[in-house]
Amino acid sequence: MSFSLDSLCEPLTILARDAGDEIESISRQALETRQKSDDSPVTAADLAAHRCLVEGLPGIGKAEWPVLSEESASVPWAIRSGWETYWLVDPLDGTKEFLRGSDQYTVNIALIHRHRAVVGVIGKPRTGEIWYGQSGLGSWYQRGPQTPWQRLQVADRRPPRLVVSRFHRGEKTRQLIAAIPDVEVEELGSSLKCCRIAEGLADLYPRFGPTCEWDTAAAQAIVEGAGGALVRGDDWKPLEYNRGESLLNPPFVACASLDGAWRAGWDALDSA
Ligand SMILES: Nc1ncnc2c1ncn2[C@@H]1O[C@H](COP(=O)(O)O)[C@@H](OP(=O)(O)O)[C@H]1O
Ligand SMILES: [Mg+2]
Numbered sequence: 001m002s003f004s005l006d007s008l009c010e011p012l013t014i015l016a017r018d019a020g021d022e023i024e025s026i027s028r029q030a031l032e033t034r035q036k037s038d039d040s041p042v043t044a045a046d047l048a049a050h051r052c053l054v055e056g057l058p059g060i061g062k063a064e065w066p067v068l069s070e071e072s073a074s075v076p077w078a079i080r081s082g083w084e085t086y087w088l089v090d091p092l093d094g095t096k097e098f099l100r101g102s103d104q105y106t107v108n109i110a111l112i113h114r115h116r117a118v119v120g121v122i123g124k125p126r127t128g129e130i131w132y133g134q135s136g137l138g139s140w141y142q143r144g145p146q147t148p149w150q151r152l153q154v155a156d157r158r159p160p161r162l163v164v165s166r167f168h169r170g171e172k173t174r175q176l177i178a179a180i181p182d183v184e185v186e187e188l189g190s191s192l193k194c195c196r197i198a199e200g201l202a203d204l205y206p207r208f209g210p211t212c213e214w215d216t217a218a219a220q221a222i223v224e225g226a227g228g229a230l231v232r233g234d235d236w237k238p239l240e241y242n243r244g245e246s247l248l249n250p251p252f253v254a255c256a257s258l259d260g261a262w263r264a265g266w267d268a269l270d271s272a
Contacts, residue, residue, distance in 0.1 A: 001113050005134055008061060012109055012121045013130050015056040019107045020125030022048040023092055028099060041095045046071055049091035049107055057087045070214045077245040085113045088241060090214035094190030096167050104189030110217030115240040120221030122191050131195045133222030139198050154228040154256035155200030159183055163193040163202040172208040180265035194219030194254045198226035204262045205254040213247045223254050230254040
């Protein structure tokens, strides 16, 4: 790509914090909730963050890069199929967590180039924390606007530490947990599960239930930048983006290592 990705870090970080401020300025008590077709909620906070990102992104990177947002995702495949480089965003990932008063929701911004997530930014609006990653090159964490960036590196522990969704788990996740001896399990909302892996504080995030491309893109760049992987659960290849009409991801795992101590439990599940 004839573009210096390093120059994106500062403006993307500022934009993710601005979108987070939009979310925080809206009182969750007064929120009206509408259900989307996949039965997930959408609120004025999602829409305020969406507007902030859609207005801000064309001024970052190249103006001609399109923006695909969870809140404006109905771009026909006939148009999307011509996109080589575009922004893929989830303005408020973890809306259910937001509505229940938890702080486990995020703003996700990814740059996709030729079907791969090359840059990812995840902001945690309640705390002002930011995770930034460039796939294969490095990932960093910043606690707040004036604090230094820290380099992230995955750590592969035995016995493995799993992170799972609080609301979207399913029977197969339960079976996997039962199949891994001495496993530790932490429940966490949104893409923060992948941030935990990038930080070296978790080893595996299995996701068998449905997710959309904007849920994983930023997280994948950050996990890969920290030395980990985010792969399909069937062929172990990295998740790819904008490959067809559907924006649903297949089942996947994010992990510190594909040969982690959890793998025997996974293989036993597959052959059962
Ligand atoms: N039936 C479904 N189809 C598609 N995506 C779904 C879904 N159920 C949940 N999700 C995705 O899972 C995300 C929440 O994940 P988690 O439980 O790990 O926090 C939701 O993010 P949003 O809150 O952005 O809608 C949503 O995108
Ligand atoms: Mg989401």
